[in-house]
Every structure is written in C-alpha cells, then in structure tokens.
Amino acid sequence: MRQKPNGAGIIAALDTPDPARAEGWARAVAPHVGLLKVGLELFCAAGPQVVRRVAAHRPVFLDLKFHDIPNTVAGAVRSVCGTKGEAGGPAMLTLHGGGGGAMIEAARRAAEDSLGEDRPALLAVTVLTSFTAEALAATGVSGGPTQQVLRLARLALAAGADGLVCSPQEVSRLRDAFGEAPLLVVPGVRPAGSDAGDQARIATPEDTAAAGADWLVVGRPITAAADPAAAAAAIAASLPRPAPLFAGPHSHGLPSHGLPQQ
Numbered sequence: 001m002r003q004k005p006n007g008a009g010i011i012a013a014l015d016t017p018d019p020a021r022a023e024g025w026a027r028a029v030a031p032h033v034g035l036l037k038v039g040l041e042l043f044c045a046a047g048p049q050v051v052r053r054v055a056a057h058r059p060v061f062l063d064l065k066f067h068d069i070p071n072t073v074a075g076a077v078r079s080v081c082g083t084k085g086e087a088g089g090p091a092m093l094t095l096h097g098g099g100g101g102a103m104i105e106a107a108r109r110a111a112e113d114s115l116g117e118d119r120p121a122l123l124a125v126t127v128l129t130s131f132t133a134e135a136l137a138a139t140g141v142s143g144g145p146t147q148q149v150l151r152l153a154r155l156a157l158a159a160g161a162d163g164l165v166c167s168p169q170e171v172s173r174l175r176d177a178f179g180e181a182p183l184l185v186v187p188g189v190r191p192a193g194s195d196a197g198d199q200a201r202i203a204t205p206e207d208t209a210a211a212g213a214d215w216l217v218v219g220r221p222i223t224a225a226a227d228p229a230a231a232a233a234a235i236a237a238s239l240p241r242p243a244p245l246f247a248g249p250h251s252h253g254l255p256s257h258g259l260p261q262q
C-alpha cells in the first residue's frame, strides 16, 4: 500500500451533451469530489463556455486529449487557456503521450506563455483504459500495456508533462519508476460489482487509491446512478484516505489556479 500522503480525490466525469444536465450533476456531486471533468462529449456539444459554467462548482479537468502537430496543439492550448474566467479555467488538461516529445514541449511552452504559474497542469494520456493487451498489439505496439505506459510516461515527463493518465493497473509501476512527483490521474475505476462497460484495465476505488493515484476519474458509476450525489459520497467514503476537498495551492501537484482556498 503506497497511498499518497494527501490521500486520493475523485474527479467526476460529466459525460453528457446537455450542459444543463452537466451543471445539475456538478451541483449535486460538488460536495464529494475535488474536480469535475469536461470531456469531448460535453465540450463539442456546449462549447468552451461550458468550462466556465462547470468551474463555478469545482475546478475543471478538461479532457480533450490533444494529439496533433506541435504548432496546432500549442494553438489549442493557448485557446483553452483563454477560457480562464473569474471562477478559474481548467486546472488540468490532457494531451496524448503518443503525440511525442516535441508536441508536449510545445504545449508546455504555450501554457506557460499564456498563463505563467497559473497555467493548467498538463497530463499525458498513456494507453487508454479501454485497451486490452490484444487490442494494443493490434495497433502495432509490442510489449503490452504496462511497457507502453512506462515508455510514454518517460517520454512525456522528460518533455515537461506534469503528470499522466493511466489505468489503475499501472499506478504502482509508475510510482516505482518515477516516484511521488508526477500527478497520476486514473480512470477505469469501478466500485465492486459495478458494470465495467467499455473499460478493460480496471480496479476498485480502494485499490486504485492504495496503489498511489492522486485522482480517480469516475463517470458512469456516478452519473448513471439513481442518486449521483449518494454514489459520489459512497465512493469518497470508500477511499482509504480521502483528499481534503478544499486543498490549498499546489496540493496534489496542481498549480494554484482554480482550487478553492481554505
């Protein structure tokens, strides 16, 4: 067991095309989660202004998984940094580790040039949690998910990523290899007995936190529940050491932006 000293927190994924529904979930789960995820479904339907709406409830994890040439990704990061409003812009954003070191370096420069120390944390997605070993091999990657996650993690952290998105099954290997500093944000989390859906590399919230994750990304186990607030509260209560919700600046390695002060 190597849970983080500050504990682990929950990010609720607001996966819906309906901004009013997303805001309803945000309001309901905010007392139990540290951040709220705006992903492709919500962002593409509702546009950048939805980031500000959601950020009124909790800091936003903007999960758009940029993957393009460095110049284009740098431009996208600048655009996203422009969504920073009074309530705080995205606290974290994602890009694909497979985009390469030059893309990640360009993203980091763009974020720093836009917002300086107030920039969002940059997270490199390693191997999507929906991939089995067989599905990954079919894309031409040899060696299995753990090896590929470690390979992309090394590349991304060297290029300036603040952290990684990985499955629960790679968390302890990443901690062994890279120590406590990288922010580990982990989807593929399923309370015992809940439906895995399209997720392949999964674990329970308890095991994910105990392995050393900073943040657990949980979508359908919360949003498909009859009572999303109760579902979020139950997952938070199951964590060995829940992170304080009102964390101060730089908690969990996050820059100070957007995090409510104590």
Ligand SMILES: O=c1ccn([C@@H]2O[C@H](COP(=O)(O)O)[C@@H](O)[C@H]2O)c(=O)[nH]1
Pocket: 013, 015, 037, 039, 063, 125, 127, 128, 129, 130, 165, 166, 187, 188, 189, 197, 199, 217, 218, 219, 220, 221
């Ligand atoms: O490898 C990845 C990267 C991102 N995600 C995102 O996390 C949530 C998980 O939702 P569930 O409903 O709990 O499965 C979702 O928004 C994904 O886009 C991921 O699952 N895997």
